[in-house]
Amino acid sequence: MATSTIDAGKRPKTGSILLKTVMAVSGLIFVGFILAHMYGNLMIFAGRETFNEYAHHLREFGSPMLPEKGFLWVMRITLIVALVAHAGSAFALWSRAGKARTTRYVQRKGQWATFVKRSMRWGGAALLIFVVFHILHFTTNTIQIGGDYDNPADRLLNSFGVWWAVLIYLFAVACLGMHLLHGIWSAGMTLGLNRSLDAAERLRLTAILVAVVVVVGFALPPLAIFLGLIP
Amino acid sequence: MKLTLKIWRQSGPEDKGGVVTYPIEGVSEDMSFLEMLDVLNEGLIAEGEEPVAFDSDCREGICGMCGVMINGEAHGPERTTTCQLHMRSFRDGDEIVIEPWRADAFPVIKDLCVDRSAFDRIIQAGGYISANTGSAPDAHATPVPKENADRAFMAAECIGCGACVAACPNASGMLFMGSKITHLGEFPQGQPERDARVVSMTAQHDHEGFGGCTNLGECSRACPKGIPLNVISQMNGDLLRAQRHRS
Ligand code: HEM
Ligand code: FES
Numbered sequence: 001m002a003t004s005t006i007d008a009g010k011r012p013k014t015g016s017i018l019l020k021t022v023m024a025v026s027g028l029i030f031v032g033f034i035l036a037h038m039y040g041n042l043m044i045f046a047g048r049e050t051f052n053e054y055a056h057h058l059r060e061f062g063s064p065m066l067p068e069k070g071f072l073w074v075m076r077i078t079l080i081v082a083l084v085a086h087a088g089s090a091f092a093l094w095s096r097a098g099k100a101r102t103t104r105y106v107q108r109k110g111q112w113a114t115f116v117k118r119s120m121r122w123g124g125a126a127l128l129i130f131v132v133f134h135i136l137h138f139t140t141n142t143i144q145i146g147g148d149y150d151n152p153a154d155r156l157l158n159s160f161g162v163w164w165a166v167l168i169y170l171f172a173v174a175c176l177g178m179h180l181l182h183g184i185w186s187a188g189m190t191l192g193l194n195r196s197l198d199a200a201e202r203l204r205l206t207a208i209l210v211a212v213v214v215v216v217g218f219a220l221p222p223l224a225i226f227l228g229l230i231p
Numbered sequence: 232m233k234l235t236l237k238i239w240r241q242s243g244p245e246d247k248g249g250v251v252t253y254p255i256e257g258v259s260e261d262m263s264f265l266e267m268l269d270v271l272n273e274g275l276i277a278e279g280e281e282p283v284a285f286d287s288d289c290r291e292g293i294c295g296m297c298g299v300m301i302n303g304e305a306h307g308p309e310r311t312t313t314c315q316l317h318m319r320s321f322r323d324g325d326e327i328v329i330e331p332w333r334a335d336a337f338p339v340i341k342d343l344c345v346d347r348s349a350f351d352r353i354i355q356a357g358g359y360i361s362a363n364t365g366s367a368p369d370a371h372a373t374p375v376p377k378e379n380a381d382r383a384f385m386a387a388e389c390i391g392c393g394a395c396v397a398a399c400p401n402a403s404g405m406l407f408m409g410s411k412i413t414h415l416g417e418f419p420q421g422q423p424e425r426d427a428r429v430v431s432m433t434a435q436h437d438h439e440g441f442g443g444c445t446n447l448g449e450c451s452r453a454c455p456k457g458i459p460l461n462v463i464s465q466m467n468g469d470l471l472r473a474q475r476h477r478s
Binding site for chain 2: 018099100111186
């Protein structure tokens with residue numbers, strides 16, 4: 001076998017495709033979580049009791065094999081690791097891309113791709129901020145919206161009676177939809193699933209389907225609560 | 232046709248450079264874009280000015296030398312090379328902005344000429360097969376299924392012009408590299424070095440300072456040969472496979 005005669009020199013430690021693979025795998029872990037989370041939220045339509053029971057079961061899932069909240073913590077740790085990996089790779093690639101073209105074009109034709117790129121990066125950053133807000137709101141109760149409550153269902157109902165809380169959540173869901181539209185396509189590309197024009201079409205359709213399901217599924221509970229459709 | 236050209240002038244790699252405006256008249260719409268630049272340069276030379284430096288070689292769309300950014304699009308408004316672009320794609324009175332490819336891995340040498348040897352080094356890193364030279368083997372000695380041969384030819388259409396890098400918002404060279412990897416990966420002769428090739432070429436790509444791919448597809452839309460994005464996915468899959476084989 002021939003060997004290369006050129007000096008490899010100093011190469012970046014982590015190849016950009018490896019970073020993309022980390023993003024794809026962690027992103028798909030999120031997608032799995034997001035779909036389950038969405039399904040859980042939709043239980044509010046089955047009534048307060050069902051929703052409260054679901055919230056309670058989440059804490060006892062897997063018991064007595066797992067300690068109380070054991071399953072919840074496994075999920076939380078997985079998600080935190082995925083989040084750090086995902087956002088870390090995103091920022092590393094973002095900075096490399098910046099260094100790859102330090103002189104800008106004088107004229108650039110308006111590109112859809114540029115918009116998508118920005119929506120992934122800034123929209124991703126917005127999601128990061130939202131995740132922190134969301135945890136402070138519904139997990140730790142540090143941020144209370146719409147007054148006190150006795151159980152998880154009431155907390156949900158109180159919060160989404162407040163118009164700006166509804167707006168914040170709808171904005172985050174819109175960011176998530178955009179992110180998934182490109183993200184799922186991109187993850188498929190990164191994992192080597194697009195080997196033909198037909199495969200590309202299938203991948204695009206999957207991305208659209210998941211994004212639409214997620215946007216509708218997450219937008220329904222806050223909207224329904226705000227419009228007073230849930231007693 | 233009467234046109235206003237706004238051309239990037241830069242006397243050398245160290246010069247800061249800037250846009251200079253040149254009015255031009257008497258352009259025929261049957262001229263190619265490069266012939267139009269030739270006319271401009273003849274005028275400049277007659278006036279004792281420095282002609283605009285631009286690259287070209289075959290002028291028939293197969294060598295990949297002639298890439299420039301025209302009105303913010305790689306190779307201009309048609310899906311073809313600059314040498315195959317004709318002035319009928321523009322209208323009388325148009326203003327045309329002409330710039331070199333912009334990527335730190337493609338430093339400007341002069342005016343519109345950039346140094347694309349980063350691509351050569353990526354090829355040197357693994358874009359070849361090792362075979363004994365000597366008398367050519369019989370054409371049917373190694374059968375290749377038609378599907379594979381077709382895909383290999385599709386990928387082999389890449390002329391290395393660099394439009395993919397120029398159009399990419401991340402200045403990534405993945406479409407170029409994916410084409411080479413897909414091309415060789417479809418042939419039996421490409422198999423022995425398949426893992427080593429993808430590992431070495433992708434490492435060289437990053438080393439040259441190209442950005443990462445975000446699968447946006449601007450490269451494929453700008454490619455004068457219309458190479459599809461799936462060659463990038465092929466390369467990504469090959470790299471994963473190579474990592475698995477290694478561990
Ligand atoms: C928490 C903050 C987040 C940030 C900062 C972030 C940022 C990014 C960025 C910059 C990309 C690369 C886009 C590209 O390749 O064009 C990306 C890809 C992706 N993201 Fe996120 N994201 C975040 C959260 C999420 C969430 C919550 C999900 C899932 C529900 C998700 C799923 C994905 C997927 C599937 C990809 C595709 C991976 C790939 O490009 O191969 N991300 N993200
Ligand atoms: S000069 Fe050869 S492709 Fe244009």
